[in-house]
Amino acid sequence: MxxxxxxxxxxHGDDVPLFSHxxxxxxxxxxxxxxxxxxxxxxxxxxxxxxxxxxxxxxxxxxxxxxxxxxxxxxxxxxxxxxxxxxxxxxxxxxxxxxxxxxxxxxxxxxxxxxxxxxxxxxxxxxxxTRHRLVQFSSGSTGTPKIIGRDTASLVREVERFAAAEGMVRGGERLLLLNNTAYSFGLVGGLLHSLAQGVHLVFPRQGTAADVLRAAAAHEVHFITGQPFHFARLAEHPDRAALRTVRAAFSGAELMPPEVADRFASAYGFRVGECFGTTETGALTLDVAGTTRPAVGRPLGDTRLRVRDGLVEVALEDSPYLRDDGVVRYADGWFRTGDRGELDARGNLRLLGRSDSLVIVRGQMVDLTEVEAALRRHPRVAEAIAVYDGRVEVYVGAESDTLSTEDVARWCRELLVEYKHPQRIHVLRTLPRTANGKLLRDPKALAAAR
The missing domain is CATH 3.40.50.980 (Rossmann fold)
Structure with a gap:
C-alpha cells in the first residue's frame, strides 16, 4: 500500500483541486x-x-x-x-x-x-x-463484530473497477460525497478513486437536504454519491436549480426503495443509480443510470459473482476475516454475502433481502443479535429478542416489575451507537417460546404477547 x-x-499537479468544504x-x-x-x-x-x-x-x-x-x-x-x-x-x-x-x-x-x-x-x-492494510468492522451473526481485512491488491482492484465503470465520475469533475469516509465506499470509491482519477471531492456541512443542496449549488457539482435516506431527503425538498450541474448520482449501503427512486426522479429529472457491495469485498455491481432497477446492475470489472442456493456468493482468493467467529462464510474460494438474490437474463443482479439477522438501518449494518446481547447485559433483563420490520423493535423479559422502557432505552444509549438503538421497546414478564422452548422471533406472535 x-x-x-x-x-x-x-x-496530479500541485494546483489541481482535490478536497473542498x-x-x-x-x-x-x-x-x-x-x-x-x-x-x-x-x-x-x-x-x-x-x-x-x-x-x-x-x-x-x-x-x-x-x-x-x-x-x-x-x-x-x-x-x-x-x-x-x-x-x-x-x-x-x-x-x-x-x-x-x-x-x-x-x-x-x-x-x-x-x-x-x-x-x-x-x-x-x-x-x-498479515498483509491486510485496511481493517474494518461489520456486525456479525454471533453478536460480536466481524473483523475484516483488505490487502493492497484488493483495494487496488476496486479502484480499477471504479475507473472502468460506465458513467462513473471522472477526472476534472466534482463529486459531492455524502458517504462516511470511515467506511469502505468513502475511502475507496471516494478518496482513492479521486486521487487516482483527479476527481474533486466536495463535502457538505451535514447530510440534511438544505446542506446538500447548498454545497451542490455553491460548488456546481457533477456527481453525487450517498445512501437512500440522503436522496429521500432531497426528494422531499426539490430544488432543481441547486442540482442543475449534476449529471449522475448513485446510492449504496442498502437498496434504494423504488418509491424513493421515483420521487427523486420526478423531483429532479434524472434517476439515482445503485451500487452494491460489502465491507468484505468492496463494490461488486454498479448501475450509475439506475436503468436496471429493481436490479443493482452487472458485476463490476473482474468481479466473479454467482447465486448458489439462492444466496449471492463472490469469488475471493482468501478469507477476508482476521478472526474466526465460528460462522462459515468463506469456503473453497467463495464468500457468502448473506444476501438473497438472483441473476436476470442480462446478467444483472437482483437482491431479494437478507438471509440472517443482519439488517440495514439508515445505511448502516446492524446485527440484531448484537442488540440482544447488549440488552441481556442489563442486570434486570432475563431474556431479549430484537426484530425488524422497517425499524428495530425489542422485547425484553424482566422478572421484576421495576424495569421501565426508559431504563432500557437509557441502557442502550450507554452501550450502542445511536443507529442501533431500538425504535420500540416492550417490557414483559416472560417472552413467548416455541413448543420446544426456543424464544419466538415472529413479530406477530411477540406483538400478541404484549
Missing part, C-alpha cells in the same frame, strides 16, 4: 500535509507493519491521517468515532492496535476540515502480521 499511495499522491485543498497541499503527518507518526514510533487505529471524524484531517499511515507501510484500523466506549473496547480487543489516533476537543455531527490529534501507544497492542 505504501508504494501505491505514494504514486497516487504524485499523480469552506476551503479547497489541492494535490500539492495534500502532499505537504501527508508528509508532515507521516513525520509526526514516525517520530511516535509508527512504521512498517504498525497496527494503528484511526478514530477521527470525517474531515480533511482524517483523510490525511489515513494516507500518511499508508505511506509509512502501516495497517489502518478504521473506527467509527460515534461508537460508545463499550463498543470501542470490543473492537480494540479484536484488533489489538499498537497506536490509537484520535481527535481532541469537541466532536460534533457536522463536517469539520481540521481536528487536533493525539496519538496514543497501547501497551497491549500487537503489530500487523
Amino acid at each position: 505504501r508504494d501505491y499511495v505514494t504514486e497516487l499522491l504524485r499523480r 469552506h476551503h479547497t485543498v489541492t494535490h500539492g497541499d495534500l502532499r505537504a500535509s501527508v508528509a508532515a503527518e507521516a513525520a509526526l507518526f514516525a517520530a511516535a514510533g509508527v512504521g512498517a507493519d504498525s497496527n494503528v487505529a484511526v478514530q477521527v471524524p470525517p474531515s480533511f484531517t482524517q483523510l490525511e491521517v489515513v494516507l500518511a499511515l499508508w505511506t509509512l507501510g502501516a495497517r489502518v484500523v478504521s473506527f467509527d468515532h460515534r461508537f460508545t466506549r463499550a463498543e470501542r473496547e470490543v473492537e480494540h480487543a479484536l484488533a489489538r492496535p499498537q497506536f490509537v489516533v484520535r481527535a481532541t476537543g469537541h466532536v460534533g455531527g457536522a463536517f469539520r476540515e481540521r481536528y487536533e490529534l493525539v496519538t496514543e501507544r497501547r501497551p497491549d497492542g500487537v503489530p500487523a502480521t
